[in-house]
Amino acid sequence: MADDLTLQRGGETLALQKTETRFTARPQQPEVISTVVQGVAAQCLHQVPVGSRTEAVLLEFEVSDPTELTAAMDQTRDRPDVAFVSHVYALVDNPGSLVYLADDLTVQFADSVSNEARRSLTQALGLGDETVLVGLDNAFIYRVTREATENPIKIANRLIERDDILAAEPNIVVHSSPSYRPSDRYYPQQWYLNHSGGPGLAQGSHIFAEAAWDITRGDRSIVVAIADDAIDLNHPDFQGIGKIVAPRDFRNTNDFLPLPVRDTDNHGTACAGVCLAEETGEGIVGIAHGCALMPLATTGYLDDRSIDELFDWAIDRGASVISCSWGASAVYFRLSMRQQAALSRAARVGRHGKGCVVVFAAGNANRPTRGEINEQGWTKNILSGNTKWLSGFAAHPEVIAVSACTSLNQKAAYSNWGQDISVCAPSNNAPPGIWLQETGYVSTAPVINKALAGKG
Known part of the structure; x- marks a missing residue:
């Protein structure tokens, strides 16, 4: 060759x-x-x-x-x-x-x-x-x-x-490929934080947030970096003294206002809200609502330089947690040396030498984070036969890879799975799919055309 x-x-x-x-x-x-x-x-x-x-x-x-x-x-x-x-x-x-x-x-x-x-x-x-x-x-x-x-x-x-x-x-x-975007505009019923049962709710399918809040509701000294498409810094749930720390827009203007510019720029705001929305009496409340938010808008593409810059910015400016609800728009994506080193740097020397908590989504294709599948029935036959799958970011040994479960305490239909998963966290039960540059968003075979049980 x-x-x-x-x-x-x-x-x-x-x-x-x-x-x-x-x-x-x-x-x-x-x-x-x-x-x-x-x-x-x-x-x-x-x-x-x-x-x-x-x-x-x-x-x-x-x-x-x-x-x-x-x-x-x-x-x-x-x-x-x-x-x-x-x-x-x-x-x-x-x-x-x-x-x-x-x-x-x-x-x-x-x-x-x-x-x-x-x-x-x-x-x-x-x-x-x-x-x-x-x-x-x-x-x-x-x-x-x-x-x-x-x-x-x-x-x-x-x-x-x-x-x-x-x-x-x-x-x-x-x-890059974003993780699942919730279709609901608001989350008026946050069953995933705490619930006492009801229709569509299995016992223990929440994360027992109220017991955690008895210990701490977060602290401004703990900075959570949300790296995503954009974050609406003007949202009422992100206001408060010391709430926003070291924002950066790597994508649109390379300045310090990672604001949405397109109608589809809503994923980062939702992720930041689930984690960090302030307790205001309105809107929703985040699980760590007392912590500070470092909002980072990514370029939408993945290369060595962009990963270096993203993680070094978070490391150098005191992030304790770096949350990435995305992965590569690829079936098989192995990290380069520089990308592996960037994640290792964050996990080992970030947080002022104590090491950052680095979290990545496992992916939404209902496929292994690493493994081989005999693929059949894909739209346009985009995949067929024995196909290797690898989610390089989720498979990094110093990353906490997060998959998804439902309000019924079952694996979410869309969620990836495998030996790299560290945490399975509550989500909805959407059909699986993957965004590929050649096809756009395409449903994972076999295509699911029916409503799936579980709350959003």
């Missing part, structure tokens, strides 16, 4: 295939994005952020005829206002997900490699801007410069063949 059609990822080699009509280009600076869009002989589909939106953006282009792809890429690569051009890829064993190639690379060297030898090797390959990867010994992050003669995938694959290189990974970007 060609060097640029295999990808090193978390110690595993994954097979790629190039898309026939799509490619990406990274402008030299954000200020020239519109000029590049107008000057490239292909349709610009959208912008893909790499890390913070203002730092680096990939423009995804599409040609109408596959025979035009090479010429369009060459023409774009020759532009002085373009820093990097790449094919768009798909993972062979992970249908429905597109992979975008960024222009940075992570390399871990053997202990025997001297500083001089390391610099000599990386300079010869056209790698620059060396940055130490904190949390992994002898590991560094490099930018693939215009002087590089090969793309990051080929460079990584050549490096990994050397005895003095322990690992080499290009930074790839995939779309």
Whole structure:
């Protein structure tokens, strides 16, 4: 297989295939994005952020005829206002997900490699801007410069063949997928906190919040970071002295107001409310309503830089808990070295050295967090035959992975399952599904077309 059609990822080699009509280009600076869009002989589909939106953006282009792809890429690569051009890829064993190639690379060297030898090797390959990867010994992050003669995938694959290189990974970007969005506008009856029975309520299906509140209702010194699509900072349930701490918008304007901008930006507000809504006598009350909220709007895409920035922001600004109700928009997603290190950093050195509590949703496809399923009956046959599943974030050994149960004390129909689950928490009983970039939201086979028992 060609060097640029295999990808090193978390110690595993994954097979790629190039898309026939799509490619990406990274402008030299954000200020020239519109000029590049107008000057490239292909349709610009959208912008893909790499890390913070203002730092680096990939423009995804599409040609109408596959025979035009090479010429369009060459023409774009020759532009002085373009820093990097790449094919768009798909993972062979992970249908429905597109992979975008960024222009940075992570390399871990053997202990025997001297500083001089390391610099000599990386300079010869056209790698620059060396940055130490904190949390992994002898590991560094490099930018693939215009002087590089090969793309990051080929460079990584050549490096990994050397005895003095322990690992080499290009930074790839995939779309993120939110967890289930509740359909109710308010939660007037919060059965999941405490209940004494009734229709649709099994004994013990709540979390005994009242007993917990006898011990503590939370404290402003405990900061919970909610990383999601957006958080409505103007909501009445998030008001109060010291309630909001270190907000950050990584997605829209890269400023400090992670507010909703689209009608669909409601998931983060709901997650923050379930956890932290103030006790005001109105609206709902969160389980830890006395704690402070660190609201973080994510980019909506997952790459090494964006995960580094997200978790380092929370670590550096005193988060005690980092809650992530999302995962990759992919059937099989293995974390990169940098992503694994970012989560380990939070779990080990966050909270002023005591370690953060890092929580991830298990996923909503009614599939294992890791395992293999013989898939049949999917819409458009998007999955078929023996298919490997992996939720990389939920499977990280220092993450608390949370699955879902119902008001009837049963597994929620949509919830993922497996050996990585630490906690099963109350939710509704929605049908399972997954968001894939190629199809949008698609129901998990076999499709459930009937109402399911259990309260919302």
